[in-house]
Amino acid sequence: MKILNVDQIRSLDQSTIQHEPIAPINLMERAALTFVDWFVDRFTPTTPTKIFCGLGDNGGDGLAIARLLLEREYPIEVYVVRYAPRESDDFMHNHRRLKLVFDSVHYIELTHDIPTIRHNEVVIDAILGSGLSRPSEGIVEDTVKAINRAPATVVSVDIASGLYPNQPNGSTDVIIEPDYTVTFQLPKLAFVLPKNGRYVGDWHILDIQLHKRYIDLAPTSYYFTQPREARLLLRKRDRFSNKGSFGHALLLVGSYGKIGAAILAARACLRSGVGLLTVQVPQCGYTILQTVVPEAMCRPDGNQNVLTGIAPADQPGKQGPALTDYSAIGIGPGIGKAPETLVMLKNLLPTLKKPIVVDADALNLLSENRELLNQLPPNSILTPHPKEFERLTKKWANDYQKLDLLREFAQKYRVVVVLKGAYSAVATPDGDIHFNSTGNPGLSTGGTGDVLTGILTSLLAQGYDPVEAAVLGVFAHGLAGDRVAEQRGPIGMTASDVIDALRWE
Numbered sequence: 001m002k003i004l005n006v007d008q009i010r011s012l013d014q015s016t017i018q019h020e021p022i023a024p025i026n027l028m029e030r031a032a033l034t035f036v037d038w039f040v041d042r043f044t045p046t047t048p049t050k051i052f053c054g055l056g057d058n059g060g061d062g063l064a065i066a067r068l069l070l071e072r073e074y075p076i077e078v079y080v081v082r083y084a085p086r087e088s089d090d091f092m093h094n095h096r097r098l099k100l101v102f103d104s105v106h107y108i109e110l111t112h113d114i115p116t117i118r119h120n121e122v123v124i125d126a127i128l129g130s131g132l133s134r135p136s137e138g139i140v141e142d143t144v145k146a147i148n149r150a151p152a153t154v155v156s157v158d159i160a161s162g163l164y165p166n167q168p169n170g171s172t173d174v175i176i177e178p179d180y181t182v183t184f185q186l187p188k189l190a191f192v193l194p195k196n197g198r199y200v201g202d203w204h205i206l207d208i209q210l211h212k213r214y215i216d217l218a219p220t221s222y223y224f225t226q227p228r229e230a231r232l233l234l235r236k237r238d239r240f241s242n243k244g245s246f247g248h249a250l251l252l253v254g255s256y257g258k259i260g261a262a263i264l265a266a267r268a269c270l271r272s273g274v275g276l277l278t279v280q281v282p283q284c285g286y287t288i289l290q291t292v293v294p295e296a297m298c299r300p301d302g303n304q305n306v307l308t309g310i311a312p313a314d315q316p317g318k319q320g321p322a323l324t325d326y327s328a329i330g331i332g333p334g335i336g337k338a339p340e341t342l343v344m345l346k347n348l349l350p351t352l353k354k355p356i357v358v359d360a361d362a363l364n365l366l367s368e369n370r371e372l373l374n375q376l377p378p379n380s381i382l383t384p385h386p387k388e389f390e391r392l393t394k395k396w397a398n399d400y401q402k403l404d405l406l407r408e409f410a411q412k413y414r415v416v417v418v419l420k421g422a423y424s425a426v427a428t429p430d431g432d433i434h435f436n437s438t439g440n441p442g443l444s445t446g447g448t449g450d451v452l453t454g455i456l457t458s459l460l461a462q463g464y465d466p467v468e469a470a471v472l473g474v475f476a477h478g479l480a481g482d483r484v485a486e487q488r489g490p491i492g493m494t495a496s497d498v499i500d501a502l503r504w505e
């Protein structure tokens with residue numbers, strides 16, 4: 001699903017109005033009806049509901065919603081925040097229509113006009129929508145603050161009042177902090193950015209049948225991966241396939257005290273469908289790996305405690321296939337930053353032709369030796385969390401600048417970058433960014449990153465295109481986390497639970 005900017009959304013409205021064709025007021029009615037369907041599914045008809053409306057089309061939505069809830073006999077109160085002398089046409093139309101059936105619309109001009117909001121009430125926030133052009137001030141600011149202070153459940157129409165859809169807010173901006181945001185047709189970029197969490201709440205997209213062809217043709221570099229799209233990426237298996245059909249992956253993982261990372265990456269790799277898996281660990285990990293993951297072959301490193309890439313002294317030249325023969329290589333989980341491991345990385349990178357997966361300390365080694373970034377095979381997948389990404393680049397002032405850095409980095413080095421977190425962002429060498437829709441805070445626990453490395457290495461080894469591997473792998477990883485959270489709650493989830501919950505269907 002595409003994420004479009006405010007100007008595009010405005011043109012999308014116009015395009016719908018012209019091509020369907022539909023009168024603007026009827027489009028607003030359709031949006032309001034769809035909102036009301038969502039609302040009545042969640043809140044019973046006895047819920048005292050206060051609707052706060054601004055003077056633009058967001059306020060127009062609020063007034064239409066008020067009328068439709070009144071028809072369904074919800075106990076509503078309507079407040080119009082009169083912050084300016086001018087009202088939009090569709091606001092005025094809906095204002096007239098509401099007043100025909102409801103004679104007690106309240107007007108907020110001064111602070112003492114703001115009502116007391118109680119805990120059992122629901123507030124519908126339709127003060128400002130995507131037309132926001134400056135920070136809230138005066139009576140708008142006072143009303144927003146009063147709503148935020150109130151113990152009620154708050155539902156924002158389209159977007160929280162005061163939040164910019166696709167540009168950074170100032171640090172002192174006053175913005176509604178809703179429990180829910182119910183938006184129309186497409187997500188807004190603001191919804192997937194970490195700093196905005198409290199200004200978005202639990203958000204939902206309602207289909208109001210805007211012009212599909214406009215959406216299909218609209219240029220964008222931002223996407224939101226939905227289940228249907230992720231499933232389309234999943235390859236069907238041929239009945240006559242054999243283990244050779246699904247590649248042979250190599251994981252370069254683990255060091256003394258961190259063999260667990262190697263095990264997690266290996267188990268996740270196998271659970272994601274690779275044909276064969278070899279794991280290279282320092283010798284201290286040999287027995288552990290062979291015991292815990294019997295399905296994997298082990299390629300012991302010559303060193304006892306850290307990876308060096310050099311074969312053991314008693315079996316020179318007997319380490320199996322050359323590194324370049326593997327279908328895909330994943331490197332990083334648990335490897336540490338020993339000088340020998342850096343030498344291994346330096347020797348390895350120039351020999352590789354196929355994309356690899358780079359995670360954890362391999363990323364930290366790259367950030368301390370940035371000249372190595374130019375040696376990454378094109379289309380390799382890097383999986384930093386924000387701190388690791390900062391080490392690879394620099395500090396950012398806000399989430400939007402972070403996205404710019406992410407895009408520049410992926411384009412400059414021709415790599416795929418998975419920036420991990422809520423709505424993990426997959427940046428492609430072509431400059432696109434795909435935000436993931438699955439996952440929950442339970443995944444913020446040790447080892448889940450190792451699991452992701454195993455998944456991505458497995459998909460690369462099976463021949464998936466690196467961008468598709470990253471989008472699909474991140475989606476499946478988050479979905480597995482969601483399954484665990486559903487069964488046992490998000491707190492106390494372990495990386496092993498996530499592996500067990502992986503399903504490819």
Ligand SMILES: NC(=O)C1=CN([C@@H]2O[C@H](COP(=O)(O)OP(=O)(O)OC[C@H]3O[C@@H](n4cnc5c(N)ncnc54)[C@H](O)[C@@H]3O)[C@@H](O)[C@H]2O)[C@@H](O)CC1
Pocket residue numbers: 009010013027028031054055056057058059060061083084088127128129130131132133134135136137140157158159184185210
């Ligand atoms: N995008 C869509 O598909 C649809 C959008 N609709 C609604 O239309 C809304 C957008 O309507 P508008 O463009 O009228 O935008 P708003 O309703 O956000 O209002 C903008 C008006 O308020 C003024 N304004 C901006 N920032 C302000 C501030 N901080 N304090 C005081 N006034 C401020 C602007 O100058 C403008 O006059 C959407 O958010 C949505 O709710 C729906 O009615 C129909 C479908």
Ligand SMILES: [K+]
Pocket residue numbers: 058125126127128129156157158159160161
């Ligand atoms: K709003």
